[in-house]
Amino acid sequence: LKPVPTDLVGLTLEEAEAFLVGAGLVLGAAEERFDEQAAPGVVVEVATTATELPTGESVDLVVSRGPRPRQIPETLVGRSFDEAQAELAAQSLQANRLEAYDNAVPAGIVIAVSPDPGRRVPRDSAVDLTVSLGPEPVVIPDVIGLDVASAAAALRNAGLCIGDTDGPPGIIHPSKSSRG
Secondary structure (H helix, E strand, O other): OEEOOOOOOOOEHHHHHHHHHHOOOEEEEEEEEOOOOOOOOEEEEEOOOOOEEOOOOEEEEEEEOOOOOEEOOOOOOOOEHHHHHHHHHHOOOEEEEEEEOOOOOOOOEEEEEEOOOOOEEOOOOEEEEEEEOOOOOOOOOOOOOOEHHHHHHHHHHOOOOOOOOOOOOOEOOOOHHHOO
């Protein structure tokens, strides 16, 4: 009879198999299971309960598949970046902040997630969170020196709405405050 090695936990499957052969035994079944601590391919348990086996008998082991995959939460869109980041951290996932203008969503709110919510990813994966910068700024065109109709057309073409106008309908002149 050969003693079953007890110090196989923490070895790679290949190392454990070589150790078993050296002890006059052989590797039996290598069941895989998720393990939060051990890297994939590392022995986490000796499944054979016997302390001694006849020469050439097999020893069953349990081998790590690594950490279980994490599911990207479905509730990230519409939350603040900090809230979404905290929710990802609770799942052992990382947040990668991207930014985009959005005319309908206030600044600081998550508007998109990639990979898609609900998808399973490895632990510690980065998840892209696109955060609204609010409405995109508009450059106000220079309308000084234009007649009112041309100035209004230039402002409308820039996506602006025309409010009240003061003064004669002719040429727009610089205001006294802008002459410095």
